Amino acid sequence: MDLTIFRKKKRYMTIFAVVLIGITILSAKMTNFDFLHGIQTMPKAFNWIGSNLIVTEQALEKLPSIMDKLIETIFLSITATTTASVLALLLALMGSRTTKINDFFGNLSRIIASVYRNIPIVAWALILLLSFGQNALTGYFALFLATFGFLTRAFIETIDETSSSSVEALRATGATYFQVVAKAVFPECSPQMISWILFMIETNIRSSTLVGILTGTGIGFAFDLYYKSMNYNVVSLITISIVIVVIGIELVSNYVRRVIL
Missing domain, CATH: 1.20.5 (Single alpha-helices involved in coiled-coils or other helix-helix interfaces)
Structure with a gap:
C-alpha cells in the first residue's frame, strides 16, 4: 500500500x-x-x-542626508504597518469564522481583505499619486492599504487556527462577545499577530524604497535622484545602507519572535 x-x-x-x-x-x-x-x-x-558601484570618500559625504531619508522611510513603514494592523484586527474579528458577528459581515470582511491584498503596492502608489501628489502622505496610504489587506487575511487565519477551542469553552459558560475576544482570542493569537506585524514592517521597509521612487519621498527618492544623475558611488552607498537596515530590522524581529512565541 x-x-x-x-x-x-x-x-x-x-x-x-x-x-x-x-x-x-x-x-x-x-x-x-x-x-x-x-x-x-x-x-x-x-x-x-565591481567597477561602478564603489563607495568613495565623496559618496560618504552624503551619508548624513542619506541617513535622514532612511530614518524617514523606517518611521513611515512602522507607522503605516501599526495603524493598518489596528484596522485589520477589527476587520479580522468580523471575518473570522470563530468570532464573526454574522455571515454577511464575515463574507464582506473576507472580500475586502482579498481585494486589498491582491492590488500590488505599486498600483496603490500610482492610483494615490493622482489624488495626493508626490508627498509622504501618498507613500503612507500606499503602504497602509497594501498592509491592511495582507494583515486582515493573516489575522483571520490566525484567529481561525488558534482560538476556536477556547472560544467555544467561554461561550459555553455564558461569556459575552467582548469577554470572549479579550479572554480567549487576544491571549492566544497576539504572539502570532505580533509576528505578522514584525514581518510586515520588514517587508514595508523594502517596499517603501520602490514607493519612494514613485512618490518622491524617503530613501527611494534619494536612490532615484542619484541613479538618474549617474552618481553610482552614492547609489552604492544607499543600497548598502538599505541592506544593513533591513538585516538589522530582521535580526530584531527574529529576536522578538523567539521571545514571544
Whole structure:
C-alpha cells in the first residue's frame, strides 16, 4: 500500500516537473528570452557592478542626508504597518469564522481583505499619486492599504487556527462577545499577530524604497535622484545602507519572535 502511494506521488511530481519545465520554455520563447545569452552576459554585469558601484570618500559625504531619508522611510513603514494592523484586527474579528458577528459581515470582511491584498503596492502608489501628489502622505496610504489587506487575511487565519477551542469553552459558560475576544482570542493569537506585524514592517521597509521612487519621498527618492544623475558611488552607498537596515530590522524581529512565541 505504501509503495503504491509512493509511486503515485512520484508520478505526480514527475508530471508537475515536466509541465513546469514546459511552461518555462514556452514563456522564454514568447518573450524572446535567451537563457544562454543571459548566462554569458553575467560576467560583464558583475564586472560593471565591481567597477561602478564603489563607495568613495565623496559618496560618504552624503551619508548624513542619506541617513535622514532612511530614518524617514523606517518611521513611515512602522507607522503605516501599526495603524493598518489596528484596522485589520477589527476587520479580522468580523471575518473570522470563530468570532464573526454574522455571515454577511464575515463574507464582506473576507472580500475586502482579498481585494486589498491582491492590488500590488505599486498600483496603490500610482492610483494615490493622482489624488495626493508626490508627498509622504501618498507613500503612507500606499503602504497602509497594501498592509491592511495582507494583515486582515493573516489575522483571520490566525484567529481561525488558534482560538476556536477556547472560544467555544467561554461561550459555553455564558461569556459575552467582548469577554470572549479579550479572554480567549487576544491571549492566544497576539504572539502570532505580533509576528505578522514584525514581518510586515520588514517587508514595508523594502517596499517603501520602490514607493519612494514613485512618490518622491524617503530613501527611494534619494536612490532615484542619484541613479538618474549617474552618481553610482552614492547609489552604492544607499543600497548598502538599505541592506544593513533591513538585516538589522530582521535580526530584531527574529529576536522578538523567539521571545514571544
